[in-house]
Amino acid sequence: MxxxxxxxxxxxxxxxxxxxxxxxxxxxxxxxxxxxxxxxxxxxxxxxxxxxxxxxxxxxxxxxxxxxxxxxxxxxxxxxxxxxxxxxxxxxxxxxCAAHITNLIVNDGLAEVDENVSTIRNAVGYVRSSTPRLRSFELWIDSGKLTRGNFPLDVKTRWNSTYLMLSKALEFRLAFDKMEAEDMLYNDYFMEFEGGAQDGGRGHDCYNPEESDGVE
Incomplete structure (x- = not known):
């Protein structure tokens, strides 16, 4: 079967x-x-x-x-x-299917914070977009070698993948702060026009430990 x-x-x-x-x-x-x-x-x-x-x-x-x-x-x-x-x-x-219904419910809730999640997704996408960027990001973390496999980018229709992405991005929050201060390409990336609208937000700016109970 x-x-x-x-x-x-x-x-x-x-x-x-x-x-x-x-x-x-x-x-x-x-x-x-x-x-x-x-x-x-x-x-x-x-x-x-x-x-x-x-x-x-x-x-x-x-x-x-x-x-x-x-x-x-x-x-x-x-x-x-x-x-x-x-x-x-x-x-x-x-x-x-209970799992499918849960997925619909959680995605509906995530829609309320879509702007924040989208900027985090963009930040993760930037790091994952090339091997040199992954290697560069490793300079700001202390957890050893980084791969696309252990730094996941979510699938928008699967809430559990969004959870994994946010959890890992939160773990690397300080690394994103350092990258913002030292990587001009990273800063320029968020000033590009995407889909006809300017996205100036950075994924790590959205993290506030006091407001992230629903993610952790």
Whole structure:
């Protein structure tokens, strides 16, 4: 079974199939080629038939409209196979992925401080943008050799990656202060026009230990 975050668990005569749909190989020769409402239920029905699964308790998917539509169609089709196709009449068949919901909630909160996070992201991006800049930044830190791997840049849609970026940037706050004082290219970088708007903020200016409880 090749789906991300998928598993089958046996409870007596019942099988719970839990899966977060991704565009990836299913059962070796099954593909979810797109996120259209009919594609997912069709592939899922084919897989269940191959695996011999005749009863479903729940399916866990991301909290997305396309998934709601897909599972509604799946439930309608699968229920035709048997009067007992769903445990508890399918009351808990569609479960929204808690991790995905948490990600949406935290990203909504991060939007309130987007300007600060963006300047920090720019500062980290500057250091990571070339090997010479990484080596130069090492002169202002005491933690040894620095790599892009241990100085992460976040993915905006993944709050945990933003947390890791902010945590590491906070650890290097003094290094950013020193770089501001000595690296003219770093200062010029934040005076460039990006996306039609001038960004004069520096990532480390946003850090205030008394205001960072939500990050640490």
């Amino acid at each position: 090749g789906c991300s975050n998928n598993w089958c668990e046996l409870y007596g005569s019942h099988t719970s199939l839990c899966g977060c749909f991704v565009a990836i190989v299913l059962h070796g020769n099954k593909y979810i080629t797109n996120h259209k409402g009919q594609t997912k239920p069709t592939v899922l029905l084919d897989c269940l038939a191959q695996w011999g699964i005749e009863k479903i308790f729940c399916i866990i998917v991301d909290n997305a409209t396309a998934n709601t539509c897909a599972l509604r169609k799946f439930q309608s089709s699968f229920s035709l196979l048997s009067n007992e196709a769903f445990v508890m009449d399918g009351e808990f068949m569609h479960i929204r």
